[in-house]
Amino acid sequence: MLIRTRSTSFYFLCVYLILLVQIGAGAAGADELPAKDRIVVMITVDGFPAWIWNDPYLAVPNLRKLAANGATANAMKVSNPSVTWPNHTTLVTGVPPAKHGVLYNGLLTHPGTDTPPVIAQWRDKKELVRVPTVYDLAFQAGLTTAHVDWIPTTNATTFNWDFPERPNPQGVIEQEMVKAGIVSAPDVVDFNKRNPQWRDMVWTDAAAYIVKAHKPNFILFHLLNTDATNHKYGPGTWASYTAYAYADSCIRVVMDAVEAAGLKDRATFFIVTDHGFKTAKRSIQANVVLRKAGLLKTVGPMKVICDAYTVAEGGSAMVYITDPAKRIELAPKVKSVLAGVEGIAQVVEPADYHAFGYPTPKENNQSPDFLLFAKPDYSFSASANGDLDVVDLAADAYKGNHGYINTDPQLDGIFIASGYGISPGARLDHITNLDVAPTVAKVLGLQMPNVDGRVLTEILK
Secondary structure, three states: OOOOOOOHHHHHHHHHHHHHHHHHHHHHHOOOOOOHOOOOEEEOOOEEEHHHHHHOOOHHHHHHHHHHOEEEEEEOOOOOOOOHHHHHHHHHOOOOHHOOOOOEEEEEOOOOOOOOOOOEEOHHHHHHHOOOHHHHHHHHOOEEEEEEEEOOOOOOOOOEEOOOOOOOOOOOHHHHHHHHOOOOHHHHHHHHHOHHHHHHHHOOOOOOHHHHHHHOOOOEEEHHHHHHHHHHHHHOOHHHHHHHHHHHHHHHHHHHHHOOOHHHEEEEEEEOOOOOOOOEEEEEOOHHHHHHOOOOEOOOOOEEEEEEEEEEOOEEEEEOOHHHHHHHHHHHHHHHHHOOOEEEEEOOOOOHHHHHHOOOOOOOOOOEEEEEEEEEEEEEEOOOOOOEEEEEOOOOOOOEEOOOOOOOOOOOOEEEEEOOOOOOOOEEEEEEEEHHHHHHHHHOOOOOOOOOOOOOOOHOO
């Protein structure tokens, strides 16, 4: 016969409470899927400004659905320079170009002391990216990784599967897709000769194929046609809006692939961009200014011999004194001739580069001797021909530009997160693209040390 006392009753109450806690903890653990059983899909729509996304009549129903069921930001500040490769690198590293090292859509090289610098594309990722990426960390943690058209990733060793911007006819995924009848072998060989809409279609097919056939834990996917269309026709035009609608349909294909793979309930989507877009009316010909000042001369239609040269990046430009031995002598003259040119808002010196997210030339030899930013309605041209410092944009010139200073709200981009682990209805005001990589890492169960961004805890469950 058990005689109940106050102490024995207290004992059984304690045991009961402990059991409840253990059962609750077990239930919570059951709800938390490990990263190896999930998929994170990060998609960049190249050149997608927040000001276009905020138009309620933009026809992007699939993105609207992801946003309605997930989290969004009113605007995402991008990094300087506001061009494609540097910002794609910021999105996966959580640090600005001053730290990750990517300043161009390629690697800027210095071929000679009297010749212009050259941007070499398709150099190895390890030559370009100086810090760890979130896909590096995922791969090292034993998660499977993939990318389609992500840059810069040439010869990256931390992807299990890829279909790059320049497909490899001998590549594993390329051959699997040819065998499956998704793309033809000749089209893989001649891929970059095709129009950007067709390439986006094949990249989309590649992303869908990788998801269904290989079920990676983390896949990066870059859509490019929107950038080409905005450059050619201008942002906010009918052509521009049609390009975003097409990108939306491509994203739907990937969403359907996730569902077909049985991963819908364990998938997290991040939809972001690399930069916004602006229009310009006049073109600043900084190399003409240098030529007229005796710092540059043209030899025939193609060759340039120079002491100084400007690399145009749309709304910004990089100025290089090509012979380091002449830098002290020529720097004051170069700055003086450029400072008063119509349309140039700022001539920035290396001492101020960190404030703009650029490395100094001592930290990275791709960095310029001077940095130029354009005023609204102006962009930079690389041309060294003619006698005018500034000209009206030609009919065949880019109608849309990026590369402007990242404090310009028209350069702000989109941010959407939706799916597993994301709080539905979470709304943020302004974030930066530095925040994307650490947030993705958190969703993947990883930690990213030494980043400048933060985990967007407000959008996480």
